[in-house]
Amino acid sequence: MFIIFIFCSLINLVDWLQNHLITCPFKALTGIDCPGCGFQRSFIALLQGDLSKSWSLYPPTIPLLFLFISAGLLYKFQIKQGSFIFRVLVIVIGNFVMINYVHKMFFS
Numbered sequence: 001m002f003i004i005f006i007f008c009s010l011i012n013l014v015d016w017l018q019n020h021l022i023t024c025p026f027k028a029l030t031g032i033d034c035p036g037c038g039f040q041r042s043f044i045a046l047l048q049g050d051l052s053k054s055w056s057l058y059p060p061t062i063p064l065l066f067l068f069i070s071a072g073l074l075y076k077f078q079i080k081q082g083s084f085i086f087r088v089l090v091i092v093i094g095n096f097v098m099i100n101y102v103h104k105m106f107f108s
Helices: 003-017 025-030 040-047 051-057 061-077 080-107
Strands: none
Touching: 003 040, 040 051, 040 061, 051 061, 061 080
């Protein structure tokens, strides 16, 4: 019974998210996609379990979610080298986001 409740709650959450997407202010002002455009739709596809659709909409979604979770864990558990690990993750994932953005803007 609990699993059915969770499943129905997730369906309602996904439906609500699809109907309440936030407009990108950068795109609204300039007409150009920002480096984060596509994250919301990709996250919704990920919640629905469609990994390939999520990746095609915005590849950095999973690495960014990993970064957010890692930041929370590093803060919570006060790991000795946590600051260094976090900086490395930010640099690697930030580069991935920018490479994806350049590829989308010039090669798609």
